[in-house]
Amino acid sequence: MSRTRGLALLGVLVLWAVVSHGNRLLDVMPPALLPTPGEVGKVFVETVRDGTLLRHVATSLGRVAVGFGLAAVAALGLGLLAAMCVPVRLMVEPVIEFVRPIPPLAFLPMFLVWFGLGEASKVAFIGYTTFFPMFVASAAAVLRVDVGLLRAAASLGAGHLDLIRRVIVPAALPGIIVALRLGFALALFVIVGAEFMGADSGLGYLIMEGRTFFVPAQIVMGALVLGLLGSLVNALLLAAERRIFRWREAGATS
Amino acid sequence: MAAVFLSSVPELMEWGLHGEPLPRRRALRWRFVALVAFFLLWSLAGAVVEWTRPFNPLFLPAPWVVLGALLELARKGQLWIHVGATLGRVAVGFTTGAVAAVALGLLAGQVRAVRNVLEPVVELLRPIPPLAMLPLFIVWVGIGEGSKVGFITYATFFPMFVTTVHGVAQIDDRLLRAAQSLGARPRQLFFRVILPAALPDVLTGLRLGVALSFFVIVISEFIGAEEGLGYLINDGRNFFLVPQMLGAAVLLGLLGYAGNGLVRGVERRVLRWQQPR
Amino acid sequence: MKIHVRGLSRTFVAAGRETPALLDVDLDVAEREFVCILGPSGCGKSTLLNIVAGFLRPSSGDVLVEGRPVTGPGADRGVVFQEYVLFPWLTVTGNVEFGLKLKGMPAGEQRAVVARYLELVGLAAHAEKYPVQLSGGMKQRVAIARALANNPEIILMDEPFGALDAQTREVLQDELGRIQRVEHKTVLFVTHSIREAVYLADRVIVMTSAPGRIKQVFTLKLPEVRDRFAPEFTQCESEITRVVKEEVAKVHE
Numbered sequence: 032m033s034r035t036r037g038l039a040l041l042g043v044l045v046l047w048a049v050v051s052h053g054n055r056l057l058d059v060m061p062p063a064l065l066p067t068p069g070e071v072g073k074v075f076v077e078t079v080r081d082g083t084l085l086r087h088v089a090t091s092l093g094r095v096a097v098g099f100g101l102a103a104v105a106a107l108g109l110g111l112l113a114a115m116c117v118p119v120r121l122m123v124e125p126v127i128e129f130v131r132p133i134p135p136l137a138f139l140p141m142f143l144v145w146f147g148l149g150e151a152s153k154v155a156f157i158g159y160t161t162f163f164p165m166f167v168a169s170a171a172a173v174l175r176v177d178v179g180l181l182r183a184a185a186s187l188g189a190g191h192l193d194l195i196r197r198v199i200v201p202a203a204l205p206g207i208i209v210a211l212r213l214g215f216a217l218a219l220f221v222i223v224g225a226e227f228m229g230a231d232s233g234l235g236y237l238i239m240e241g242r243t244f245f246v247p248a249q250i251v252m253g254a255l256v257l258g259l260l261g262s263l264v265n266a267l268l269l270a271a272e273r274r275i276f277r278w279r280e281a282g283a284t285s
Numbered sequence: 286m287a288a289v290f291l292s293s294v295p296e297l298m299e300w301g302l303h304g305e306p307l308p309r310r311r312a313l314r315w316r317f318v319a320l321v322a323f324f325l326l327w328s329l330a331g332a333v334v335e336w337t338r339p340f341n342p343l344f345l346p347a348p349w350v351v352l353g354a355l356l357e358l359a360r361k362g363q364l365w366i367h368v369g370a371t372l373g374r375v376a377v378g379f380t381t382g383a384v385a386a387v388a389l390g391l392l393a394g395q396v397r398a399v400r401n402v403l404e405p406v407v408e409l410l411r412p413i414p415p416l417a418m419l420p421l422f423i424v425w426v427g428i429g430e431g432s433k434v435g436f437i438t439y440a441t442f443f444p445m446f447v448t449t450v451h452g453v454a455q456i457d458d459r460l461l462r463a464a465q466s467l468g469a470r471p472r473q474l475f476f477r478v479i480l481p482a483a484l485p486d487v488l489t490g491l492r493l494g495v496a497l498s499f500f501v502i503v504i505s506e507f508i509g510a511e512e513g514l515g516y517l518i519n520d521g522r523n524f525f526l527v528p529q530m531l532g533a534a535v536l537l538g539l540l541g542y543a544g545n546g547l548v549r550g551v552e553r554r555v556l557r558w559q560q561p562r
Numbered sequence: 563m564k565i566h567v568r569g570l571s572r573t574f575v576a577a578g579r580e581t582p583a584l585l586d587v588d589l590d591v592a593e594r595e596f597v598c599i600l601g602p603s604g605c606g607k608s609t610l611l612n613i614v615a616g617f618l619r620p621s622s623g624d625v626l627v628e629g630r631p632v633t634g635p636g637a638d639r640g641v642v643f644q645e646y647v648l649f650p651w652l653t654v655t656g657n658v659e660f661g662l663k664l665k666g667m668p669a670g671e672q673r674a675v676v677a678r679y680l681e682l683v684g685l686a687a688h689a690e691k692y693p694v695q696l697s698g699g700m701k702q703r704v705a706i707a708r709a710l711a712n713n714p715e716i717i718l719m720d721e722p723f724g725a726l727d728a729q730t731r732e733v734l735q736d737e738l739g740r741i742q743r744v745e746h747k748t749v750l751f752v753t754h755s756i757r758e759a760v761y762l763a764d765r766v767i768v769m770t771s772a773p774g775r776i777k778q779v780f781t782l783k784l785p786e787v788r789d790r791f792a793p794e795f796t797q798c799e800s801e802i803t804r805v806v807k808e809e810v811a812k813v814h815e
Contacts, residue, residue, distance in 0.1 A: 039405025046406075064425055115291045117304040121312075125319040132496075132545070133538030136503040137515070140522045141530050145344060178301035179647040182617050187661035187712050188637030191294050197660075199302070201651045224416040224504045228519075235417075242420035250421045258413030265412075278651050278692040295634050298617045308578070 044068060066248035074252045084237070088256065091226065091233040094150065095218045098157025103211055105158075106165035110207075113166075114173035115195070127163060135160035136224050148229045153222070160221050165214040172206025173199060205276050212268045219261045324348055346528040351535070354528035358517075367533070370512035371502060372540065374430065378437025379498040383491055385438070386445035390487075393446075394453025395479070407443060415440035419505055428509030433502070440501045441494040448493065452486025453479060485556055492548045499541040514540075564716060564748045565591035565614060570623035572609055582773035583609045587623070589767065589776070591716075596742060596749045598763035600756060600802070602810045606774030607752045611720050614750060615641050628715060637661060640709035644721040646701040648693040654680070654704050655689045661712030679707040682741060699730040703737070710745060719751045723758065735761055743786060756806060760798045761788050768805050771812045778805050 051067040054060055078084035113120045139156055146152035176199055184198045226235025234257055241249030292304055299305075307315070331347025334340070346354075358364040393400040419436055426432040456479060464478045506515025514533045521530040553560075567589040574581045583606040591597050599607045612618045614625055616635035625632040627639065635641075648657050655676055662672045680686045683703040693701055702722055709717055723731040735758055742749065742762075753759055759766045766780040782798055789795060 036405070036408070039401075040409060043405050043409050114302055117292060121307075121315040122319045122322065125316040126323045129320065129323070130538070132499075132542040133534050134500045134503050134541065136500065136507075137518055137534040137537050139504075140507070140519050141527060141534070144522055144525060144527060144530070174302050176302055177647070178298075179643055179645060180649065181297050181301065182615070182635065183641065183643065183647040183649075184660070185294065185298060185617075185635035186615060186637070186639055186641040186714075186718075187708070188664045191291075193664055194294070194297065195291075197664075198649070201649070204651075220414040220416070223414055224419075227416075227419070227504065228507055238417055239420055242424050245424070247421060247424050250418075250424065254413045254417035254421070257417050258410075261414070262412045276651075278653075278694060295619065298635060299619070306576075 063245065064247055066251055070248040071252045071255070074246070074248045075256070078237075078249075078252070084256070087232060087234050087237045088260070091222050091235065092260075094153045094225075094233065095157055095215070095222050098154040099161050099215055099218045101154075102158040102160075102162040103165060103214060106162050106210075106214070107169050107207065110166045110169035110210075111173060114170040114203075115199070120170070127167065131163055131167075135221060139225055139228065143229045153225050153230065153233075156225050157218050157222060161214040161218050164217060165210050168210030168213065169203075169207045172210060173203040175206060176202040205272075205279065208272055208275070212265070212272070215268070216261065216265060219257070219264070223257060341525070343525050343527050346531060351528045351532045354526070355532040355536070358529070358532075367512055367514050367517050368536065368540070370510075370516075371506065371514045371537070374433050374506075374513070375437065375498045375502055375540075375544075378434040378502075379441055379494055381434070382438040382441035382498075383445055383494055386442050386490070386494070387449050387487055390446045390449025391453060391479075391483070394450045394483070395475075400450070403446075407446060411443050411447070415443075415501060416504060419501075419508070423509065433505045433510070436505050437498050437501060441497050444497060445490040445494045448490030449483065449487050452483035452490070455486070456482045485552075485559065488548060488552045488556070492545055492552075495544040495548055496541060499537060499544065503537065564593045564595070564628065565589065565750065566624070566626040566629075567610075567614070568624045568626075570610070570613065570625060571621050572606070572613060572618065573621045584613075584620075585773040585775050587774065587776055591748060591750060593748055594746045596751065596762060596764045598759035598766045599750065599752045599769060600759045600766055600806065601754065601769035601774065601777075602771050602806070602812075603754065604772045605769040605809070606772060607754075607769055608720055610769075610774070611718050611750060611752050614716075615639055615718050637665070637712055638715045640712055640714035640717045642702070642705050642709050642717065642719045642722045644724045646693070646698070646705045646725075648701055648704055648708075650693050653690050653692055654685060654696070657693070657704055658708045658711050660708060665712075675711050679711040682710070682744070683707045683737065697730075698726050699734060702726065702734060706738070706741070710741070710747070714747075716748045716750065719749065721752055721754065724753075731758075738762060739788070756799055756802050757790070760784070760795060760802065761790060766802060768802065768809070771809045777809060 048068050051065045054065045055062050055067075075084070109123075113123050135156075138159060142152045142156040142159070146155055180198050180202055181194055184194055189197065222233070223235035223238065226233035227239045230236045234253055238250050238253035238257075241247060241251075241253060292300075292302065296304060328347050328349070331342070331345055331350065334342045334345045335347070355364065358367075389399075389403065393403050415436070418439060422432040422436045422439070426435055460478055460482060461474065464474055469477065502513070503515040503518070506513040507519040510516040514537050517533040518530045521527065521533070567587060570584055570587040570589075571582070572584040574583055587610060589597075589610075599610060601607050609618065613620050614627070614632065616632050616639065632639075649660065652660065658676045658679060659672050662675060667675070676689075677686065680689055683706055685700060685703055685707065688696065688700065693704070696704065702725075705722070723734050726734065739762060751759075751762060760782065763782060766782060768777045768780070769775065770777045780798070780802055784794055784798065
């Protein structure tokens, strides 16, 4: 599987080189608009060498980490509560359904107004964006716990607290971790957009700079780095998941 | 202590975590109460801010202030222009993306060669958040309708393409074999078996695409637009018109919800065979 | 009397409609007795078991275990489910020691008890496996070991072998018979297989189709170790089959 993927990626690279160099030869579009892999590589090396790339990546990741972290804690806590307390759920569900269809990015300017142009607005925005999906998903994970498991535990002598601690939490944990993984992916998805406006640092800013100073190669490089980052983090999280949940191995679905 | 607040053990035993299923009317009543409570709380917060003024009340407008801002815009005739602009871009961008994604997806799902060519490109581009490519579109096509619509098409293409391919791939081989042993020719096989069997996934993909369209249109209307709900929101920043910003956001939500409902309506009619009743 | 049920009725209410599942059931189970509840689908036998287990509350009537009314599930009534219901995140050992951990039994004792019961069901070699790695028959044996290890007064079994294929089913019936001859528990066993009931039970209670009532009670005069092909065995089978067939016909009307 990995070999074919490697070959496929190589193929895409070749295609890209052919198209971009061919463009230069045939003069179809202004050469700057279609950067060659070489040009993109050059920008990459430059920004790594003078440390700017790492700086911006770290800034973006930092914002994501803090915003996501805060949202995760809130989403898990409230999600667990909503799942186990029927009145809370009945009251919260309609409100969430009302807020959910509103694209989170629509609130970005408002966060900028409320929190100014500093770090706080980005972190708060990431927090807001990731909170709702993680809340809904972790509540759903708890609600999915099989009644049979609760009954089995109760007929082995489990009391109310035991049921929560020894059955509900372990049974819902895989679903909760998936919720967190999706939340993090969403955070990476949105941080770029948030850094387009009202930011002077971060990967999104770097990409936007490419437009401001008309260096499309920088845009492409930034996008590729972002994609790479996302894949890497996702792969790491999946690997961690597989280790923790060894008991789901053979044949279980996720 | 916990027992008072959370479901009791006998309730958990009988119903699990979901609790006793509520009769429809009671469930509706709860939803109504919840929404009313939400608006009351919001209004209360807005009113408190107005009186005590811990900060400029513009920052937390009460619901009626938001509504007022919207109505004002509607009265001046501007609201429809903005709504129309956003809807137009979404409609064109989504439709283009959908047609491309479904057509190519259906093709790729059946023809191995096409799939082998397209899949690596898709797999390469998919992990990159489409938002990162927005500046590239602007550089290529300039700040105009083209880049916005093109961007929506680009952003929505990949998820819809992937779900369509999956929709075809997951078709039970046995369905195809059964049809073939009933004498189906390739063209009939496609229209009478493959298309209907893939339809549920395709429609789910379309719903995703609609949601994604509204998701990304906002950011592209922030940058270089003179009309549109996204423009309204960002423009409001200049004069702290938070009521306008909130109102436009809520409208966006409503539009997205309506779009989703539309596809669901289509789903319900076209996929009637999936419902047990 | 270990289990004492009087006038038990249970009606389910769904979407404004009332479905009576059990109607006026009287039942007594003595200590160390193995009682089978037999009946067609939908006759309420699982509902009866669930009420005795404490998972459901009766609409009316009394359920007493050891003279005390049943208010909910408890460690005094162990349950073995048709779908095994093992805790997937625990190993076989983890599952079997679950109830012991709850009781706060010292670790050394726990190990001894777990070892004993894994030995009893023949799974000592699989102690560290996860349920997802076991076959259906093995999973059910773990479930039985888990219930037994907790040393309940009563064991309730709801069609425990229903999800298994015919061969595994018979093997497990043999095993259960063997275990019962060692453990001598009070057992209430729900099944729709007449053969299974005659093989395992001291008494067989045949229920009517919905709403469930007790149709007839058979006290089996068969030896402790049963031979499925002995004439007395097949005769019991035929008698009970005749009675059950009447009820099954009603379900399919």
